[in-house]
Amino acid sequence: MKTVLSGIQPSGRPHLGNYFGAIRPHVAMAAGADTCLYFIADYHALTTSRDPAALREASRDVALTYLALGLDADRAMLFRQSDVPEVLEIAWLLACVTGMGLLERAHSYKDKVAKGLVPNVGLFTYPVLMAADILAYDSDLVPVGKDQIQHVEMAQDMAASFNAAFGPVFRRPEPLMPREELQAKVPGLDGEKMSKSYGNDLWVFESGKKLRQAVNRIVTDSEPPETPKDPEKMLLFRFLELFLEPAELAEWKERVRRGGPGAPGYGHLKQRMAEAIETRFGPARLRREELLADPAEVDRILAHGAERARVRAVAVLDRARRACGLR
Numbered sequence: 001m002k003t004v005l006s007g008i009q010p011s012g013r014p015h016l017g018n019y020f021g022a023i024r025p026h027v028a029m030a031a032g033a034d035t036c037l038y039f040i041a042d043y044h045a046l047t048t049s050r051d052p053a054a055l056r057e058a059s060r061d062v063a064l065t066y067l068a069l070g071l072d073a074d075r076a077m078l079f080r081q082s083d084v085p086e087v088l089e090i091a092w093l094l095a096c097v098t099g100m101g102l103l104e105r106a107h108s109y110k111d112k113v114a115k116g117l118v119p120n121v122g123l124f125t126y127p128v129l130m131a132a133d134i135l136a137y138d139s140d141l142v143p144v145g146k147d148q149i150q151h152v153e154m155a156q157d158m159a160a161s162f163n164a165a166f167g168p169v170f171r172r173p174e175p176l177m178p179r180e181e182l183q184a185k186v187p188g189l190d191g192e193k194m195s196k197s198y199g200n201d202l203w204v205f206e207s208g209k210k211l212r213q214a215v216n217r218i219v220t221d222s223e224p225p226e227t228p229k230d231p232e233k234m235l236l237f238r239f240l241e242l243f244l245e246p247a248e249l250a251e252w253k254e255r256v257r258r259g260g261p262g263a264p265g266y267g268h269l270k271q272r273m274a275e276a277i278e279t280r281f282g283p284a285r286l287r288r289e290e291l292l293a294d295p296a297e298v299d300r301i302l303a304h305g306a307e308r309a310r311v312r313a314v315a316v317l318d319r320a321r322r323a324c325g326l327r
C-alpha cells in the first residue's frame, strides 16, 4: 500500500481540464487501496494572494469541488496545508541543506521572473515548502501535472541531501503523471490547451444558459451541415469524446462524415454537448449546493483530515529534529 499525496492550488473555479487531468484521477485513486492525502495549498497561495476573503473562499471552493465530485473523505485525507504547520518547520530543515543553485534552476520560478514578475522570497523558496509538503507525510507517489515534475525531483534531491547529512529520515517520493495527463490535454474553447490563464476554460459546474453560452464559444468554421467533414479534425468532437458513450459518439461521427440532408450542424452538436455536460455534472452540482449550505460539515471534514495528516507530520518532524541535533 502506497501513500499518495498531492497539493491543489486554491486558484478559482476548476475547469474541465482540471477535472479530467487532476480531480478525476485523484478521486479514483482515493477509491483504491492506497492512502491518499490531498491538501489545499493555501501557504503557497500567499506567494501571490493579497486578498484574505478571496483566499478563504477559494480554499473552501477546492474542498467543495472535491467532495461534490465524489472524494471519499473518510478514506482520503482532505485538509488545508496551513492546518499542518509542522510543514513550515520541515521546510526550514530542508532549506538548510539546499543550495541556492538548485532553486535558481527551477523552471517555474525562472519563467515567472522572465515574464517580469518581481519575486518575493516565498516564491523563490516555493519548491522547499513543496518538498516539505511531500516529505512530511512519507509520501511514495505524487500525482502532478508536467509543470510540477521538476519540483518533485527537487524534493527527491532535498531528501537525499538531508539523509546524506543526518541519516535516513525522509522517504524518497516519485512523481506520478496520471494516464489522462499523458494522453490528450483537454482543449480550451478556442482549441488551445484549456487554462484559467487563457480565459478559454469552462467551469465544471456551469449550467443552464451560461453553460450553453460557453459551449457556443467552442470554435467551428462556417461550413453548412450538408458538407461531409472529418470529425477527427473537429474541435467539437474532442469535447464530445470526453462525455459520450462510444456507440453514440461513433454514430454522430458517422453522420458528420456522411454529410448530406439530415446531417447534424454545429448547433445541434453543441446542444448535445451542453446536455452531456449537464448530465455528467448535474448530480455533483447538487451535492456542491448542499455542501455550500452546510459550512459546518465542510469545516468538520477539513479538520478531521488535518488531524489525521498531522499525526504523520508530527512523527516525521520528530525524526528529523532528533537526527539533526535539535533534541
Ligand code: ADP
Binding pocket: 009, 011, 016, 017, 018, 019, 020, 021, 022, 144, 145, 146, 181, 184, 185, 186, 187, 188, 193, 194, 195, 196, 197
Ligand atoms: P490552469 O492552467 O488552468 O492554471 P493548473 O495549472 O492550476 O491549471 O492545473 C491544475 C491541475 O489540472 C494540474 O494537475 C494540471 O495538469 C491539470 N490541468 C490543467 N489544465 C489542463 C488541461 N487543459 N488538460 C488536462 N489537465 C489539465
Ligand code: TRP
Binding pocket: 005, 006, 007, 008, 009, 041, 044, 129, 130, 133, 134, 142, 143, 144, 148
Ligand atoms: N505546486 C503545486 C501546483 O502548483 C501545488 C502543490 C503544493 C503541490 N505543494 C505540493 C503538489 C506538493 C504536489 C505536492 O499545482
